[in-house]
Amino acid sequence: MNSANATEFRRFLQSCFNEEPPNIPRLRPPVRSDAPSEQQAKWLRHKEWLEHHAREYIIDSILRGLNWQIGHTRDAMSFMRNIAPEVPLSNCDTTRFLDYLGFDHKTNRPLLIVEAKRPAAKLPVHARGEIDPNNHPAAVPFARYLKRDMVDASVPGGLTREWRIYLDQLKGYMEGFAPEHAPKRVVIMNGDWMVVFLDPADTFFRDVEVPNPDKIVIYPSKDSILKNAEQVFEFLAYEKISTQRDMVHVAEVAAIVDPSTIISCAFGLKVRHECHPPMSSSQYRLFPQLRVNPILIVMSNKGTFMWVESSDEEGVVVPREGSELEAHLSRVSQSAQRLKRDLETCLSINNLPLVAVEDHYSNLERFEACPGVVPFDPSGVMSGRPLEQDEPMQTYGRRGGTLYTEFILFTGRRTHFIVRDESFAGCPYHTYAAAEGDGAACAHGPIGRRSVDPRSYFVDGNASHCAHHYVFVKKRLQVLSENRSRCGPRSVKDCGAFCEIWGLEQHLCCRACVYQRVCTAAPVFAGLPCRTLT
Known part of the structure; x- marks a missing residue:
C-alpha cells in the first residue's frame, strides 16, 4: 500500500x-x-x-x-x-x-x-x-x-x-x-x-x-x-x-511547488514503444506499435523540472498513413494545448511561456538537468537518467505477451515528435529503390512492414521513412568523449547512439523529426544526402 x-x-x-x-x-x-x-x-x-x-x-x-x-x-x-x-x-x-x-x-x-x-x-x-x-x-x-x-x-x-x-x-x-x-x-x-x-x-x-x-x-x-x-x-x-519526482497530475502542481517560482514550460510526450507477438501463425516476427500521451515539462527559477500530465491512460496509437496521421497529430495538439490551459488555470498564470527545442538544447546547464529524451518507468529504477547504448532492448517491461519500453520526449513548442512538412515530400530516398539506384541502400534491405529490428515504424515508400544508408550510419554513430563536442548536446552517455530517438525509430526521415534542427547543427551530422534538406 x-x-x-x-x-x-x-x-x-x-x-x-x-x-x-x-x-x-x-x-x-x-x-x-x-x-x-x-x-x-x-x-x-x-x-x-x-x-x-x-x-x-x-x-x-x-x-x-x-x-x-x-x-x-x-x-x-x-x-x-x-x-x-x-x-x-x-x-x-x-x-x-x-x-x-x-x-x-x-x-x-x-x-x-x-x-x-x-x-x-x-x-x-x-x-x-x-x-x-x-x-x-x-x-x-x-x-x-x-x-x-x-x-x-x-x-x-x-x-x-x-x-x-x-x-x-x-x-x-x-x-x-x-x-x-x-x-x-x-x-x-x-x-x-x-x-x-x-x-x-x-x-x-x-x-x-x-x-x-x-x-x-x-x-x-x-x-x-x-x-x-x-x-x-x-x-x-x-x-x-528522493532527488526527482515522478509524473504528477496537473491538479497537484500548485500543492507541490510555489506557482510564483514557475517561469516557463514545454510540451512533451510520453511515448511507449510496444513489441507485440505475431497475430497469426503465418507471422513470425514481433511487430511494433507506438502510443503517445501529451505532457508538460514545467520549469522553475530554481533550475528544477516537473513532468505534468492530465491522464494516466494507455495513450493514443500513432497511425502510419497520411490522412490518419494528420488527424492524429491534430488530436494530440489539441490535448496538449488543453493541458497547458488547465495548468495555467490551476496556477492562476496567463500565457506561460513555451521553450523551443533549439533554445533548450542551447542552454547546456538546463539541458543537463532535463535531457531531451529519457527513459521512463513509472515504478522502476531507469527513469530520468541518460540512455545507454542500445539500452531500450534491455529495459523492457512486460504486460501479457507485449514487451514495452517508455520514454519522455522534450518537444518544446511542438506537441509531437513527428513533424509534417511537405517541402521534403519529393525526396527520392523515402524509397529503397531510389537509394539502391544511387548505391546507398541500407544493407538490411527494404522494410516492407513495421519492424522491431531495425526499428522502423514507417515503412518503405512512406513520406516519413528514410532508406538511405548514409543517414542510417550517421544516426547510429557512437557519441564518445572524443567526439561529443562535435556531436552537440546529446541525451545519451558515452557510447550511446547519436540519434535522439534511436530507441524508438531508426528510419524516421530527419525532416519529419522534432529534433532535426539540433541534430543537423552538429558537425558530425553535416552533409546529409536529402536533396530537399536545407
Whole structure:
C-alpha cells in the first residue's frame, strides 16, 4: 500500500501496529553462514531469526507505508523496487550486509539505510514520562560516540555494549560510501522504537568535534512513532527524500511547488514503444506499435523540472498513413494545448511561456538537468537518467505477451515528435529503390512492414521513412568523449547512439523529426544526402 499523504500513513501505522503477528517459529530468515564457529552460528541464527520476525511483520510494513517498494534482486518484479534487502557492501577486504538500502529509482543514488534489530533490543537511555523525539537524552551520547577518536578507548557514559556495537555497525556501513554519495537518511529500528539520523554526512563524515545531536531523532515507542506520524512521513517518505519526482497530475502542481517560482514550460510526450507477438501463425516476427500521451515539462527559477500530465491512460496509437496521421497529430495538439490551459488555470498564470527545442538544447546547464529524451518507468529504477547504448532492448517491461519500453520526449513548442512538412515530400530516398539506384541502400534491405529490428515504424515508400544508408550510419554513430563536442548536446552517455530517438525509430526521415534542427547543427551530422534538406 502507498500513502498519498501523512494522514493515510497514520491510518496505515494504526492498522500495522494493531495487527497480531504469527508465531516466530513459522518464520525462516535468509540463510547466512558466515559465523566463525558452531556456537556463534547458533547464536547468530537465533538473532537473525528474531530480526527477520521484526522485519517481516513490522518494519517491512512501515517502509511500505512510507512508499518504499521492497523487492529482492532476483524477483520477477524487481524493476518496481526502490529499496532492496540484504545488500552486500564491500569495503577493502570486508563485506557487510545492509538490512535495507533505499535508492532513487531514477538515478540509483543511495537515499536510505535501515538497520533492523530484534524486538527485545532496548534503547540505551530510559527516560520517564513523555519524551520529545527531537530532544531525546540518548541523542547526545550517540553523537559523541560516533565522533570519538577510534584510538581513544574512552566511551561516553550511558551506552551499553550492545549499542556501541550497533553504532559501530552503522559507521562501518557509512565508510562504504563516499561523503558526496552518502545516503540522505540512516535509520535503526526494531518496530517498537526508531532512531533516525537526519544528516548522515554531518554525523558520520564532517570534521567536527561533536555532530549536532539535533540531527538525531529518537522515537522511543510505537506510541511515539504513531503520535509523530506526520514528522516520520516528512523525514522518511520516499518522495520526500528522493532527488526527482515522478509524473504528477496537473491538479497537484500548485500543492507541490510555489506557482510564483514557475517561469516557463514545454510540451512533451510520453511515448511507449510496444513489441507485440505475431497475430497469426503465418507471422513470425514481433511487430511494433507506438502510443503517445501529451505532457508538460514545467520549469522553475530554481533550475528544477516537473513532468505534468492530465491522464494516466494507455495513450493514443500513432497511425502510419497520411490522412490518419494528420488527424492524429491534430488530436494530440489539441490535448496538449488543453493541458497547458488547465495548468495555467490551476496556477492562476496567463500565457506561460513555451521553450523551443533549439533554445533548450542551447542552454547546456538546463539541458543537463532535463535531457531531451529519457527513459521512463513509472515504478522502476531507469527513469530520468541518460540512455545507454542500445539500452531500450534491455529495459523492457512486460504486460501479457507485449514487451514495452517508455520514454519522455522534450518537444518544446511542438506537441509531437513527428513533424509534417511537405517541402521534403519529393525526396527520392523515402524509397529503397531510389537509394539502391544511387548505391546507398541500407544493407538490411527494404522494410516492407513495421519492424522491431531495425526499428522502423514507417515503412518503405512512406513520406516519413528514410532508406538511405548514409543517414542510417550517421544516426547510429557512437557519441564518445572524443567526439561529443562535435556531436552537440546529446541525451545519451558515452557510447550511446547519436540519434535522439534511436530507441524508438531508426528510419524516421530527419525532416519529419522534432529534433532535426539540433541534430543537423552538429558537425558530425553535416552533409546529409536529402536533396530537399536545407
